[in-house]
Amino acid sequence: MGACRRRGVALVVVCVALVAACGGSDPTASASGSSSSDPSVLSVVSDGAAAATTDASSSSPTTGRSTTPRPPATGGSGDTSASSAPATAPAPDPGDVGTFAAFYLRARESASIELAIASQSGAAPQAGVVDHLVGVLRAVSGKPVRVAPRALGGGSTHWSTPDITRAVDQSSPAQSREAAVVTLLFVHGDYSGDTSILGASVRADATAIFVDQEASAAGLLGNIVDIERAVTTHELGHLLGLVDLFLHTGRQDPSHPGHSRNKGSVMYWAVESDVIGQLLGAKPPTEFDQADLADLATIRSG
Ligand SMILES: [Zn+2]
Numbered sequence: 087m088g089a090c091r092r093r094g095v096a097l098v099v100v101c102v103a104l105v106a107a108c109g110g111s112d113p114t115a116s117a118s119g120s121s122s123s124d125p126s127v128l129s130v131v132s133d134g135a136a137a138a139t140t141d142a143s144s145s146s147p148t149t150g151r152s153t154t155p156r157p158p159a160t161g162g163s164g165d166t167s168a169s170s171a172p173a174t175a176p177a178p179d180p181g182d183v184g185t186f187a188a189f190y191l192r193a194r195e196s197a198s199i200e201l202a203i204a205s206q207s208g209a210a211p212q213a214g215v216v217d218h219l220v221g222v223l224r225a226v227s228g229k230p231v232r233v234a235p236r237a238l239g240g241g242s243t244h245w246s247t248p249d250i251t252r253a254v255d256q257s258s259p260a261q262s263r264e265a266a267v268v269t270l271l272f273v274h275g276d277y278s279g280d281t282s283i284l285g286a287s288v289r290a291d292a293t294a295i296f297v298d299q300e301a302s303a304a305g306l307l308g309n310i311v312d313i314e315r316a317v318t319t320h321e322l323g324h325l326l327g328l329v330d331l332f333l334h335t336g337r338q339d340p341s342h343p344g345h346s347r348n349k350g351s352v353m354y355w356a357v358e359s360d361v362i363g364q365l366l367g368a369k370p371p372t373e374f375d376q377a378d379l380a381d382l383a384t385i386r387s388g
Contacts, residue, residue: 177261183324184331184344186290189266191227191326191386196266198230199223204238204257205272209297212311215318218372222319223268226326226374226382232265234258242274242298247288254292267291268325270318274298282360285317293321303360307368316370320357327385328353328378337377351375 177196178189189195201223203216216233223231236257243249250271258269271294277283284300287293295318304310324331329346330338339347342355349356349365352372356365363370374382 174263177263177266180261180290180292182331183287183290184327186266186325187327187332187385188388189261189290190223190268191382192388193228196229196263198232198265199227200232200234200259200265200267202234202236202254202258202267202269203272204236204253204269206238206240206274209238209272209274211270211272211295211318212314214311215314218315219270219318219322222322222374226379227386238271238273240273244279245273245275245277245294245296247286250286250288250294251292254289258291261291268322269293270295270321272297283358284313284360284362285321285358287321287324290325293318293325295321299360303362305363307363309363309368312369312372313362315372316352316357316362319352319372319374323353323374323378326382328374328381332385333381335377335381346375346378348375348377351378353378 178186180186190199201216201219203211205211220231220233223229238253238257240253253271253273254269257271258267259265261267269292271292273294273296276296276299277286277294281299281302283296284303285293285295295314297314300313300317301310304313323329324344327333329344330336331344337347339345339355345355346353348354350371352370352374354366354371356362357370
């Protein structure tokens with residue numbers, strides 16, 4: 087997310103996500119191309135440009151807007167801070183992008199992480215991408231990470247935020263303190279008709295990766311593996327609260343809320359946009375930078 091639409095649009099989405107992540111007004115991106123207007127959709131984070139329409143009744147995403155972070159529910163008992171044992175209260179409901187940062191990262195919030203990978207036919211993750219994400223999650227959370235691959239039906243379409251959250255809810259297990267679930271959908275088509283968006287995080291636990299748009303962005307460079315590694319890590323970063331979607335460090339790019347100003351960070355806004363090749367070359371960043379890692383450590387120890 088992050089970017090500004092094709093610039094603007096992307097921003098919307100991105101910002102949306104950001105917004106969402108940051109709490110406050112929950113952005114809801116509705117997709118022009120799709121149908122359902124699901125008020126439950128909170129926000130979308132994506133880079134590239136996605137035009138997000140707002141739903142008056144629900145929180146709508148707005149570009150550039152950032153709100154106060156709203157930490158996820160902690161499990162009810164405030165006495166678990168020093169314990170590594172997960173809280174026994176029910177898992178929190180997924181809200182805006184970034185609000186599950188503590189649920190994913192803190193030992194007392196969940197015991198492990200399940201990386202749910204739901205792929206349409208012909209849209210499976212590139213070689214090594216899932217292993218990379220597992221490594222990232224293990225490193226930043228210190229928790230066991232289990233991969234749960236699943237088949238996702240349907241074909242190429244214009245995915246709206248409600249479409250994505252519905253698919254996630256139908257393909258992933260329920261959230262629990264035993265296993266906090268991160269779901270990545272690998273799909274054909276695009277985000278609400280915007281082909282500049284390579285990936286979009288639309289809820290605290292839900293991201294969609296648009297493989298056809300990745301292939302298009304890779305173009306003649308043929309670096310789709312590098313691009314997918316970058317895009318998926320970027321979206322994972324949003325779900326983990328980066329940048330400033332959970333904390334308020336003030337280091338996010340003001341022009342691209344929720345993103346890093348550092349071109350060397352995978353959280354740079356262009357990573358999820360079709361301008362990734364133009365701005366970052368054939369080898370886009372695929373790792374968090376030191377500031378990102380410091381934020382994740384802060385969240386984890388909070
Ligand atoms: Zn982003």
